[in-house]
Amino acid sequence: MSKKVGVLLSGCGVFDGTEIHESVLTLLFLDKVGAEVICTAPDMNQLHVINHMTQEVMDEKRNVLIESARIARGNVLDLKTLGANDMDAIIIPGGFGAAKNLSDFALKGPECEVHSQVKRILAEMLKAKKPIGAICISPAMVTKALADVHPEVTIGIDTGTAAAIETMGGKHLSCKVADIIEDSSNKIVTTPAYMLGPGIKDVAVGIEKLVNKVLDLVN
Amino acid sequence: MSKKVGVLLSGCGVFDGTEIHESVLTLLFLDKVGAEVICTAPDMNQLHVINHMTQEVMDEKRNVLIESARIARGNVLDLKTLGANDMDAIIIPGGFGAAKNLSDFALKGPECEVHSQVKRILAEMLKAKKPIGAICISPAMVTKALADVHPEVTIGIDTGTAAAIETMGGKHLSCKVADIIEDSSNKIVTTPAYMLGPGIKDVAVGIEKLVNKVLDLVN
Numbered sequence: 001m002s003k004k005v006g007v008l009l010s011g012c013g014v015f016d017g018t019e020i021h022e023s024v025l026t027l028l029f030l031d032k033v034g035a036e037v038i039c040t041a042p043d044m045n046q047l048h049v050i051n052h053m054t055q056e057v058m059d060e061k062r063n064v065l066i067e068s069a070r071i072a073r074g075n076v077l078d079l080k081t082l083g084a085n086d087m088d089a090i091i092i093p094g095g096f097g098a099a100k101n102l103s104d105f106a107l108k109g110p111e112c113e114v115h116s117q118v119k120r121i122l123a124e125m126l127k128a129k130k131p132i133g134a135i136c137i138s139p140a141m142v143t144k145a146l147a148d149v150h151p152e153v154t155i156g157i158d159t160g161t162a163a164a165i166e167t168m169g170g171k172h173l174s175c176k177v178a179d180i181i182e183d184s185s186n187k188i189v190t191t192p193a194y195m196l197g198p199g200i201k202d203v204a205v206g207i208e209k210l211v212n213k214v215l216d217l218v219n
Numbered sequence: 220m221s222k223k224v225g226v227l228l229s230g231c232g233v234f235d236g237t238e239i240h241e242s243v244l245t246l247l248f249l250d251k252v253g254a255e256v257i258c259t260a261p262d263m264n265q266l267h268v269i270n271h272m273t274q275e276v277m278d279e280k281r282n283v284l285i286e287s288a289r290i291a292r293g294n295v296l297d298l299k300t301l302g303a304n305d306m307d308a309i310i311i312p313g314g315f316g317a318a319k320n321l322s323d324f325a326l327k328g329p330e331c332e333v334h335s336q337v338k339r340i341l342a343e344m345l346k347a348k349k350p351i352g353a354i355c356i357s358p359a360m361v362t363k364a365l366a367d368v369h370p371e372v373t374i375g376i377d378t379g380t381a382a383a384i385e386t387m388g389g390k391h392l393s394c395k396v397a398d399i400i401e402d403s404s405n406k407i408v409t410t411p412a413y414m415l416g417p418g419i420k421d422v423a424v425g426i427e428k429l430v431n432k433v434l435d436l437v438n
Contacts, residue, residue, distance in 0.1 A: 012231065012239075013289035020231075020290055024243035024419070031420040052288035053295065060279070069271035070232035071239055073413075076272065194292075200243070201250040 002036045003218050006082065006090040008118070009041040009068035010097025014194070015050040017064070019095030021200050022135050022193050022207060023071050026093050029211040038087055039072035041065045042079045042117050047100040047107075064101050079117045084124035088218045091211065094136020094193055103141040110167040114145040122146055131187040131217035133210050137161070139190040143170035152183035156192030178205040180213055189213045221255045222437050225301065225309040227337070228260040228287035229316025233413070234269040236283065238314030240419050241354050241412050241426060242290050245312050248430040257306055258291035260284045261298045261336050266319040266326075283320050298336045303343035307437045310430065313355020313412055322360040329386040333364040341365055350406040350436035352429050356380070358409040362389035371402035375411030397424040399432055408432045 007026055011017020030037050041064050049060040069076045092098060099106035103114040114122075122145045125132050134142045139153035140161055147169035154175035155161045162172040173181050177196040182189050191206035226245055230236020249256050260283050268279040288295045311317060318325035322333040333341075341364045344351050353361045358372035359380055366388035373394035374380045381391040392400050396415040401408050410425035 014292050020239060021243050021246070021292070024240050025247070027240070028244070028419050028423060031418045051285055052291075052293050053285055055293070066270055066272055072271075073233050073240070074271050074274070199250045200247050204247060 002034050003088045003215055004036045004038060004086070005030055005214070006038045006040055006087040008079070008090055008092045008102070009039055009071055009076065010095060010101045011046050011062070011064045012067040012070040013050070013052055014095045015052055015055060016046055016048060016100060017067055017095055017097035018071060018093050019136060019194055020071060022093040022095065022203060025204050025207045026091055026135070026211060029208045033212065033215060035215060038082070039068065039076040040079045040082055041068035041076055042102070042115055044101065044115070064097070079121060082121065084121065084128040084130055087130070089131040089133065089214050090121065090125055091133035091214060092135065092138040092142065094138050094195070096137070098138040098141050103144060105140050105144065110164045112144055114141055119145045126186060129187060129219065131189060131214045133189045133214040135191055135207060135210065136193040136195050140165055142188065143168050146186070149186050151186055151188050152181065153188060153190040154181040154192055156195040158195060177202045180206060180209045182213060187217050189217070221253050222307045222434055223255045223257060223305065224249055224433070225257045225259055225306040227298070227309055227311045227321070228258055228290055228295065229314060229320045230265050230281070230283050231286040231289040232269070232271055233314045234271055234274060235265055235267060235319065236286055236314055236316035237290060237312050238355060238413055239290060241312040241314065241422060244423050244426045245310055245354070245430060248427045252431065252434060254434060257301070258287065258295040259298045259301055260287035260295055261321070261334055263320065263334070283316070298340060301340065303340065303347040303349055306349070308350040308352065308433045309340065309344055310352035310433060311354065311357040311361065313357050313414070315356070317357040317360050322363060324359050324363065329383045331363055333360055338364045345405060348406060348438065350408060350433045352408045352433040354410055354426060354429065355412040355414050359384055361407065362387050365405070368405050370405055370407050371400060372407060372409040373400040373411055375414040377414060396421045399425060399428045401432060406436050408436070
């Protein structure tokens with residue numbers, strides 16, 4: 001039977017939602033190993049909408065779940081309808097959506113809050129000993145959500161974000177873009193992706209390793 | 220010296236813009252072989268904005284160039300600023316954007332018109348004997364733009380679209396998702412991608428072949 005993997009999206013675009021390349025690469029490598037994918041996102045407004053050419057805020061409102069459906073080609077479920085029983089593992093691509101929508105880490109740093117539904121699903125996965133993969137900036141949000149178990153994660157080499165992760169109760173390990181960090185006791189796997197880049201072929205290497213490790217950790 | 224390849228986008232999302240998976244896979248395979256990518260799109264309003272969960276039209280306006288920047292992580296140029304001298308080849312991913320924004324093929328079928336800037340760049344590439352790659356539904360638009368030279372293309376096996384291509388002056392050849400069709404006299408390479416699917420790993424095979432063939436055809 002194929003393994004079911006949730007992919008938690010946060011919109012559609014690196015500056016206000018999910019990083020598109022990271023999410024598509026995650027879907028590609030999951031499909032390559034025959035996993036069944038369940039794309040999901042919270043039903044909420046984005047913090048804001050960014051013009052990705054100018055990086056300026058646009059006078060618009062967009063919904064995280066509806067915009068995430070662009071990456072999922074329509075097949076996306078409201079996060080509140082899903083529990084740990086529905087999946088064997090969960091992977092969270094990066095992009096500012098993880099730090100602006102799934103949490104407010106981009107605004108508040110270590111004092112951030114994680115969206116209640118995101119916090120719930122992560123806690124359920126941890127309790128069920130089901131693996132969690134987090135890419136790019138998402139490990140910061142995961143650390144806050146699961147601070148009690150002191151996740152060991154990476155976001156690459158960015159010292160400011162690394163310090164914030166330690167402040168939130170996590171342990172940060174430096175990591176190259178082609179590598180992953182595995183917290184085996186908590187079954188949390190992380191990779192820096194576009195926190196380091198530089199290009200899509202480089203982030204693809206780390207994301208493929210992350211996908212394969214996450215699936216290895218499924219009981 | 221690395222080859223420069225234009226990637227012509229048409230928005231961000233399969234139902235009203237560029238198909239996201241196809242465009243990201245194009246960027247991945249171009250990066251893997253060391254090509255320099257120039258993402259571009261016309262500066263125009265999308266025909267409409269589609270809610271990708273419900274497929275209903277939303278009461279919004281979005282700009283093709285600005286939305287395309289989401290896929291390009293900000294690095295996208297207005298098509299009108301580029302000519303065939305700026306690139307060695309051009310690739311056009313699919314998605315309804317090719318049939319709603321780059322042309323109105325989705326509305327008018329064989330009677331469609333191609334956006335003036337798109338028609339111009341394709342004519343320039345043809346004249347300069349520089350290769351054109353077209354994915355998914357894009358070959359229909361390319362056929363209309365270059366009808367005078369009777370392009371040999373594929374959109375897979377869809378009989379209605381195939382008939383429309385023949386009506387517009389092209390020749391349609393059936394093709395599997397893992398394969399490509401090469402019109403060697405016009406240097407046009409096409410692959411069905413999500414016109415056939417079924418999944419991202421399947422369309423990735425054809426897109427990788429298309430990217431490699433397009434680069435082979437660069438003088």
